[in-house]
Amino acid sequence: KNQVEQSPQSLIILEGKNCTLQCNYTVSPFSNLRWYKQDTGRGPVSLTIMTFSENTKSNGRYTATLDADTKQSSLHITASQLSDSASYICVVSLGFQKLVFGTGTRLLVSP
Amino acid sequence: SQTIHQWPATLVQPVGSPLSLECTVEGTSNPNLYWYRQAAGRGLQLLFYSVGIGQISSEVPQNLSASRPQDRQFILSSKKLLLSDSGFYLCAVLRQGSYNEQFFGPGTRLTVL
Numbered sequence: 001k002n003q004v005e006q007s008p009q010s011l012i013i014l015e016g017k018n019c020t021l022q023c024n025y026t027v028s029p030f031s032n033l034r035w036y037k038q039d040t041g042r043g044p045v046s047l048t049i050m051t052f053s054e055n056t057k058s059n060g061r062y063t064a065t066l067d068a069d070t071k072q073s074s075l076h077i078t079a080s081q082l083s084d085s086a087s088y089i090c091v092v093s094l095g096f097q098k099l100v101f102g103t104g105t106r107l108l109v110s111p
Numbered sequence: 112s113q114t115i116h117q118w119p120a121t122l123v124q125p126v127g128s129p130l131s132l133e134c135t136v137e138g139t140s141n142p143n144l145y146w147y148r149q150a151a152g153r154g155l156q157l158l159f160y161s162v163g164i165g166q167i168s169s170e171v172p173q174n175l176s177a178s179r180p181q182d183r184q185f186i187l188s189s190k191k192l193l194l195s196d197s198g199f200y201l202c203a204v205l206r207q208g209s210y211n212e213q214f215f216g217p218g219t220r221l222t223v224l
Contacts, residue, residue, distance in 0.1 A: 043215035
């Protein structure tokens, strides 16, 4: 069964600290993996997208890694800001039309 | 660049009432369009996708239907809403390229009472 599992479910960190979110997937065939940021009541916004041949990709303070052998990905946030408070969703693409979504990690950055 | 509009932003409807949610896209032609639902505490679920006018593919059997009357317009409808139809409805457009990335609209929050 195609699944994407994320951990932790929720996380609270102090402003300025770093954090790492995890994503494990059992999806086949694999096309690419995306991380989205979703603010409360808004649509998801793409942060990074990687194919199986890409091990890491950065977008500002966000760095995603991908290990296609172990089917794991992580999203590292450096020097967190209050505006980083959101849900972070890991999404794996099976192909042209098919996406498998994780349930997300809810991050709260506290002042 | 592509822009996605969804209307309305929020909606509260009684059980048994009809539904019509609208998604319009700017900045592209003949886009692939998608309707997703996000229930509380759950991941996004693909409901319908469309590769062209009048072409609708349904992913899960349900109380909802979709239509694409114009190239850049995608409508989500129901004749009689159920409590379980409550959720956050997102429209997305495919940007074809090396990643075939989907971009999401602002969403519609539907509450069925």
